[in-house]
Amino acid sequence: MKFYIYTLGCKVNTYESNIMRDNLLNSGYIEGSIDNSDIYIINTCTVTNTSDNKSLKVIRRVLREHPEAITIAVGCMVQVNSELLKDLGVSIVLGNKDKSKIVDYIKQYKINKRNITDIVDIMGVEFEDMCLNNFNKARAFVKIEDGCENYCSYCIIPYARGKVRSKVPHKVIEEITTLVNQGHREIVLTGIHTGHYNYKDCSFYDLLKEIVKIDGLKRLRISSIEITEITDDIMNLFKISEVLVDHIHIPLQSGSNKILKLMNRKYDKEYFIERINKLRSVRPDISITTDVIVGFPGETEELFNETIDTIKKINFSKIHVFPFSLRKGTKAEELPNHIDGTTKKRRVKELINLSKELEIDYMNKFIDKEMSFLPEIYKDGYLIGHTGNYLQIKVKGDIQLLNEIVEVEMERIDYPYIVGKLI
Numbered sequence: 001m002k003f004y005i006y007t008l009g010c011k012v013n014t015y016e017s018n019i020m021r022d023n024l025l026n027s028g029y030i031e032g033s034i035d036n037s038d039i040y041i042i043n044t045c046t047v048t049n050t051s052d053n054k055s056l057k058v059i060r061r062v063l064r065e066h067p068e069a070i071t072i073a074v075g076c077m078v079q080v081n082s083e084l085l086k087d088l089g090v091s092i093v094l095g096n097k098d099k100s101k102i103v104d105y106i107k108q109y110k111i112n113k114r115n116i117t118d119i120v121d122i123m124g125v126e127f128e129d130m131c132l133n134n135f136n137k138a139r140a141f142v143k144i145e146d147g148c149e150n151y152c153s154y155c156i157i158p159y160a161r162g163k164v165r166s167k168v169p170h171k172v173i174e175e176i177t178t179l180v181n182q183g184h185r186e187i188v189l190t191g192i193h194t195g196h197y198n199y200k201d202c203s204f205y206d207l208l209k210e211i212v213k214i215d216g217l218k219r220l221r222i223s224s225i226e227i228t229e230i231t232d233d234i235m236n237l238f239k240i241s242e243v244l245v246d247h248i249h250i251p252l253q254s255g256s257n258k259i260l261k262l263m264n265r266k267y268d269k270e271y272f273i274e275r276i277n278k279l280r281s282v283r284p285d286i287s288i289t290t291d292v293i294v295g296f297p298g299e300t301e302e303l304f305n306e307t308i309d310t311i312k313k314i315n316f317s318k319i320h321v322f323p324f325s326l327r328k329g330t331k332a333e334e335l336p337n338h339i340d341g342t343t344k345k346r347r348v349k350e351l352i353n354l355s356k357e358l359e360i361d362y363m364n365k366f367i368d369k370e371m372s373f374l375p376e377i378y379k380d381g382y383l384i385g386h387t388g389n390y391l392q393i394k395v396k397g398d399i400q401l402l403n404e405i406v407e408v409e410m411e412r413i414d415y416p417y418i419v420g421k422l423i
């Protein structure tokens with residue numbers, strides 16, 4: 001039987017989709033196309049209302065276009081909003097537990113010919129043991145942690161993913177070693193709240209310091225980390241290890257202390273700036289990217305301008321901008337002074353423009369320099385990929401160089417790329 005997996009949302013979902021793919025392939029299923037498969041798995045996302053709608057749209061489309069297929073809905077949207085699927089006729093409905101047992105669920109469905117719904121209370125769930133042997137992209141993601149207990153007032157994810165739980169350290173090392181031996185040059189550590197990794201007496205720092213020693217691992221990237229989790233030990237590791245890339249993604253969310261408090265974030269802008277300065281003292285050219293939510297309830301023009309001011313002080317190299325989107329069941333739902341759509345759109349535009357300016361400034365620093373990059377895609381005679389500091393590079397080159405770290409001379413900006421030539 002042929003299967004096709006739709007993945008919505010974050011890197012953790014991408015990792016878990018790869019686990020399901022691996023399990024299906026190992027059990028004799030064949031990867032099919034979007035038009036012609038017998039089993040469709042939709043790995044859903046619920047981070048915003050739009051993500052819910054997108055997930056639902058895909059499920060409906062699959063049911064309409066492939067009425068004979070086995071349809072499986074899994075993931076965050078299903079975990080917190082399964083009533084949206086009621087009466088749609090989805091064959092198997094799973095939340096965020098047991099994605100790794102997808103083959104067993106399919107077998108059970110084929111024997112009983114009855115729809116299955118299995119959504120457990122995610123708060124009591126242990127870390128689900130999953131291990132990848134290969135990944136379908138050059139940069140391989142490895143999930144080391146699940147869950148979040150921060151309860152930011154705008155976020156539904158703690159209810160979709162449950163409590164913080166971590167993978168056994170030696171299993172992380174084994175998984176990364178296998179992936180490196182399979183030819184992956186870069187590993188991206190992922191989790192719902194990656195920096196909260198903690199297994200018994202092994203902290204996130206303890207784990208990082210073992211991972212960077214893995215033979216053959218050229219690059220280690222942390223998908224995202226909170227500013228409060230970049231300890232002095234981790235900064236020191238950035239100082240001494242060349243394997244940790246020159247890029248870090250730290251969500252700011254707002255540059256106004258008043259809004260940060262309403263968001264239930266655990267830092268203020270002064271702390272954020274102080275820690276970034278410390279990080280830059282050990283890695284002066286590090287690329288620091290971030291997420292910012294605009295139009296949070298109570299965000300006056302003055303507070304929005306405070307955010308712009310903070311962003312300029314920090315000098316990020318890129319900002320992912322999100323308009324505040326109300327989620328049912330979150331604290332933010334009860335807050336007064338919601339911002340109208342037109343104001344939100346204007347502020348989003350302003351920040352996107354600022355992000356592009358900062359990005360181009362950062363890119364300009366590297367023109368005429370020699371850097372190494374990892375070609376991830378081959379398109380129209382060009383190799384496309386990223387440098388360690390996450391610049392997108394495009395060079396004319398041979399397909400055989402895919403997935404190999406190569407040296408490039410950085411020539412000019414062709415936004416969003418830097419065009420260069422191989423050395």
Ligand code: SF4
Binds near residue numbers: 152155156157158192
């Ligand atoms: S840290 Fe905050 S924003 Fe991130 S998943 Fe947890 S609650 Fe959501």
